[in-house]
Amino acid sequence: MxxxxxxxxxxxxxxxxxxxxxxxxxxxxxxxxxxxxxxxxxxxxxxxxxxxxxxxxxxxxxxxxxxxxxxxxxxxxxxxxxxxxxxxxxxxxxxxxxxxxxxxxxxxxxxxxxxxxxxxxxxxxxxxDGLAGHDVARLTQSLSGREREVVEAVYLSGASTKEAGARLAMSEGAVRVALHRALKRLAAIYGGGEP
Amino acid sequence: MKTDELILALSADARPRGPSLAVALAVAVTLGAIAAAIGMQLTLGIRPDVLAALGSPRFLFKFVETAALAVVAVRLAARMSRPGAELWSAEVGLFVPALLLFTAVVLELASVPEAAWERRLVGTNWAVCLMAVPSFSLVPLGLLLWALRRGASESGALTGLVAGLAAGGIGAFFYAAHCPDDSPLFVAVWYTIAIAGVAGLGALLGARILRW
Known part of the structure; x- marks a missing residue:
């Protein structure tokens, strides 16, 4: 060596x-x-x-x-x-x-x-190996409308669940719960299994 | 969605929800044992001569053996649910109940005349044993698999099999309080068959339930 x-x-x-x-x-x-x-x-x-x-x-x-x-x-x-x-x-x-x-x-x-x-x-x-330019459309397309909105609002708010809540007129807690569910579903869809 | 967007979404969900794997397993073992105890008492009941039996090493051995199996199997299943974890030291644990059983069988063969071997091996209640042990193991198995879903097993079938051994150990532990057959020869044959059945069911279910 x-x-x-x-x-x-x-x-x-x-x-x-x-x-x-x-x-x-x-x-x-x-x-x-x-x-x-x-x-x-x-x-x-x-x-x-x-x-x-x-x-x-x-x-x-x-x-x-x-x-x-x-x-x-x-x-x-x-x-x-x-x-x-x-x-x-x-x-x-x-x-x-x-x-x-x-x-x-x-x-x-x-x-x-x-x-x-x-x-x-x-x-x-x-x-x-940078992060830019890596896009997978399949991921968000597979989420239902409401789930996608939550995930998108969270990253548009720079990961602030509080701000995402304001954007969606939801409480911060509700955003957290919905986000967690959406991520679980995403993994299930991705894994080819049923959600 | 870009990967950095996914990372933002994930980081907003940083704090884990629900109990840790260790806590979930502790809950599963406790509730599973309570369910098996209640199931045993409601259906078969503790054997009537239990106080006298407590003085018999053969009777006590059944509890030591089944408890040892349950403990080492739960430990191994937990380890198998942690990706990248070293398994060897937990796998070796499975030799503990195996060696205990082997030793007990040797001692039994040495201390009992050959003419009595068959009677002790067949026992009086093997059909009940084969029915009851898996029945008392079902709730513990379900709870263990539920807990192990918090982990990430590389092989769901193998982890399910080990969870089945643990559940079978718990079910057999409580069946032992009813079981009138105390010979290690009986335990080695019928308990083993019954627990192997539970392990097989665990493997089948684990392959589906523990996928991720």
Whole structure:
């Protein structure tokens, strides 16, 4: 192993630590930390998804589907992470599960060793993969009118449920409940299951 | 929807809702045990000679065995519901009830004359055992699967199977209070068959219910 590799590995380790801290705050309801974590994870997940799809001999057209499904799964299953354990093995296991799920739905089988995903974190190129321009229309189209309105109002309000509530003439609590339901339904539709 | 928009929507929903996996499992085990106890008492009832039986190591062994199975299986199912978690140490736990049962069978074979083996193995009540253990396990199984939905198992069928072992252990624990057959030979055959049935049902249900 070269010194550069060592440095990359050490950086990856300290980043994982930081992300675990952000997740702990998120589980205590800190939306800003949570957003920071998800923004940081998205490009890493994108690189991992691309690798998995390429290995399975699939085009990379579905990469953003895998990224969004993984983000939804991380979100809905976040209580399955044990805050006393490292964050990234949990993230990789979920990313792999979701990528294999997408491949399975396309009738492909693939093996994805976790070690290979670990390498993504030390891969500096992964961090350069920006967020802009990744659009999946299928996602919002699949939500019913009211659910879509809530999700859209929340992101138009910059993740403020209070402001989204004002926009929709709903109480903040009602927005939170509706948002949570919409996200669950989104994952169910995405997973090909019934809502 | 763009991915950064999705992230905004997710971050607005930061605080988790509902109980954690550990709390949900604790609730499931407690309520499941209460349901199995009530079910047993309402249908079969504790055996009349229970006070005398408490002095018998064979009678007590049935509780130790089934409780051990329930405990290690719940632990393993919980671990299997945490993606990326190390499973080995929890999997090894399954050897505890297996070794307990093996030891008890060896001791029984050593201490009872060969002529009595068959009578002890067949027992008096095996048909009731095969009906009652799965029946008392149904509510615990349902509750455990409900709790495990908070987790994220890589294989719903396998986790369901382990949940079935746990539920079977709980059901058998309470059936044991009625069961007039105390020989480890009886336990090794009939309890095992009954619990295996519950585990199979758990696998079938888990494959559907624990998908995500």
């Amino acid at each position: 070269t010194r550069a590799d060592d440095t990359a590995t050490a950086q990856a380790a300290s980043r994982s630590e930081q992300w675990a801290d952000l997740m702990r705050s998120a589980l205590n309801g800190d939306a800003a930390s949570y957003r920071q974590l998800l923004v940081a994870l998205a490009p890493v997940l994108r690189t991992a998804a691309r690798r998995i799809l390429e290995r399975a001999g699939q085009g990379t057209g579905d990469v953003e589907d895998v990224v969004q499904e993984t983000l939804l799964a991380l979100h809905l299953k976040r209580q399955s992470w044990d805050p006393a354990s490292p964050l990234m093995p949990w993230v990789w296991a979920i990313a792999r599960h979701k990528a294999l799920d997408v491949l399975r739905r396309r009738g492909r089988r693939a093996e994805v060793p976790i070690d290979e995903l670990e390498a993504v974190l030390a891969d500096t190129a992964a961090a350069d």
